[in-house]
Amino acid sequence: GENVEQHPSTLSVQEGDSAVIKCTYSDSASNYFPWYKQELGKRPQLIIDIRSNVGEKKDQRIAVTLNKTAKHFSLHITETQPEDSAVYFCAASPNTDKLIFGTGTRLQVFP
Amino acid sequence: DGGITQSPKYLFRKEGQNVTLSCEQNLNHDAMYWYRQDPGQGLRLIYYSQIVNDFQKGDIAEGYSVSREKKESFPLTVTSAQKNPTAFYLCASSVTRTYNEQFFGPGTRLTVL
Numbered sequence: 001g002e003n004v005e006q007h008p009s010t011l012s013v014q015e016g017d018s019a020v021i022k023c024t025y026s027d028s029a030s031n032y033f034p035w036y037k038q039e040l041g042k043r044p045q046l047i048i049d050i051r052s053n054v055g056e057k058k059d060q061r062i063a064v065t066l067n068k069t070a071k072h073f074s075l076h077i078t079e080t081q082p083e084d085s086a087v088y089f090c091a092a093s094p095n096t097d098k099l100i101f102g103t104g105t106r107l108q109v110f111p
Numbered sequence: 112d113g114g115i116t117q118s119p120k121y122l123f124r125k126e127g128q129n130v131t132l133s134c135e136q137n138l139n140h141d142a143m144y145w146y147r148q149d150p151g152q153g154l155r156l157i158y159y160s161q162i163v164n165d166f167q168k169g170d171i172a173e174g175y176s177v178s179r180e181k182k183e184s185f186p187l188t189v190t191s192a193q194k195n196p197t198a199f200y201l202c203a204s205s206v207t208r209t210y211n212e213q214f215f216g217p218g219t220r221l222t223v224l
Contacts, residue, residue, distance in 0.1 A: 001170075006153070034212065043201065043215040044154070089153055097161065098144070098169065099213065101153035 002027040002094035006102030013080050014110055021105045023090035024072040032093035033066060033073045038104075039086045047088075048075070080109045114138045117202050117216035124189070124196070124223050132187045132219045134202030140214075141207050143185035147171060148199040148218075157200075160185055161207075189221065197223045 003026040013019050023033075034049035050057045050064045050073065057064050061080075066073040077084055087106050091099040115136040124130045134143065142161050146154040156169030160179040174193025179185055185204075189196045199220050203213040 004153075009151070043217050045215070046212045049212065097167070098156055098159055101146075101155075103151065103153045 002030060002092055002100040004090060004092050004100050004102040006090050006105060008105060009103065010106045010108070012108045012110065015080060015082060017080055019075075019077045019080050019084070019107055019109075021075045021088055021090070021107070022072060023074070023092075023102050024070075025092040025100075026071065027092070027094040028068075028071065030092040030094045032099075033064070034091050034099065035062075035064060035075050036089045036091070036101075037086045038089065044089060077107075080107075082109050082111055085109045115202065115204055115214055115216040117200075117219050119219060120217065122219055122221045124221060126223060127191045129188055129190050130221065132189065132200055132202075132221070134185045134187065134216055136183055136185075136204045136214075136216075138204060138206075138214065139182070140204035141182070142205045142211075143179070144203040144205075144213060145169075145175070145177065145185070145187045146201045146203065148201055154201060157187065196221055 006023045031052040036044035037047045038044040048062050048064050050066050061078045063076040087104045089104050090102040118133045144159040145157040155171050157175050158177040160166035163182050176188045201218045202216040205211040205213045
């Protein structure tokens with residue numbers, strides 16, 4: 001079945017710097033790749049997603065890139081702010097029924 | 112944060128007891144999901160349901176059971192057969208089974224005493 005690996009597990013950056021989180025997936029049939037942000041003690045919330053017919057998608061300071069050949073996708077956060085501190089999860093959908101999540105990246109943004 | 116709710120927020124269970132976690136949504140979503148979250152791990156799928164009266168096992172279904180008698184409700188029972196049930200449980204829903212955003216509930220933290 002699908003396996004999603006996520007790196008790094010923790011990431012510390014200075015406010016204003018960029019942060020990049022990378023995920024790889026195993027099932028070439030996966031077509032949908034969302035990213036969720038989970039603040040401490042709160043529910044995961046979708047921040048951006050990308051489908052397999054698109055190579056890149058941006059939403060203000062957040063962007064996601066997808067390389068289907070290499071089977072990896074990345075989250076890019078520019079001009080990081082302290083409120084970006086959270087755990088970020090990537091996921092891949094090997095079929096229409098479910099998502100397979102990565103193990104999460106704890107991002108800390110220091111003022 | 113309305114739309115999908117879970118209760119209770121915290122739940123304590125003695126070993127050998129079954130407990131049921133509630134998940135309700137008023138979003139008119141067809142699909143509902145249960146995940147387990149452990150420290151340092153991602154969200155692991157327990158069970159999911161694409162339509163009323165139908166559900167499928169996820170990756171870690173052993174020791175759990177579900178029902179989907181109503182579109183808006185998808186309760187999860189943690190049975191005594193689940194050997195390590197202490198975890199954070201998240202319920203989610205999505206519009207349909209196709210590629211759509213999953214909306215999460217606030218979660219239930221289950222602790223076995």
